[in-house]
Amino acid sequence: MVYIFDDRAYRREENHERLKKYTDLIRFETVKTVPNKPTAECVFDMVIESPECIIFHKSYVFADNTVDFESIRAVFISFGVPIVIFSGGTEGANRKENEIDINADLMYENLPYFLEDLRINGKININVLLWGERHKLNALLEFENRIAEICFINHDLQAFIENVPKIRRTIENLTKKEFKELGELILTDLDKIGEPTWLDLRNIVESNIKKIK
Secondary structure, X not given: OEEEEOOOHHHHHHOHHHHHHHOOOEEEEOOOOOOOOOHHHHHHHOOOOXXXXXXXXXXXXXXXXXXXXXXXXXXXXXXXXXXXXXXXXXXXXXXXXXXXXXXXXXXXXHHHHHHHHHHHHOOOOHHHHHHHHHHHHHHHHHHHHHHHHHHXXXXXXXXXXXXXXXXXXXXXXXXXXXXXXXXXXXXXXXXXXXOOOHHHHHHHHHHHHHHHO
């Protein structure tokens, strides 16, 4: 279940039609606080069952003015699931280790794609919330940039290209999450050459990315 904590009722109303078919995947909740009761106890008293992702409004207005954003955020982080912090004042989106900050309008715009991906694949893919309908293309571009940075923008390019096991590990690590098929295609083509040049590697990466696109 994806839990959304948004204290702005108008946003729920504006997005009701677009999200109504995902009621089995999302639940809008209110942060319930009790004066003089520890924040963590208040949150854990709420019915948050098996959260897969928590989406939280950064400027949430709490009924108890002794409660602040950071104290609630800390409790949400303790669940050990991806945390999405959204706000109208955030420009675009940026990603940290297990948390993203994203503009409120952008989050709601991409939310249906995110939930549809969750329904199809059965797991959270934060990239879809970041990039929406274009998430696969953007992820491919990010992968291509990382390959260029690691494999080609290198002070000792020849030494790197001669270390085929290192190249294989690099490809495997960069593709193991979202582009396993792409990684396998690249490695298969590398194995056919045996001792690739840096130009071989570049051409193999580029040609296989075009296949995935």
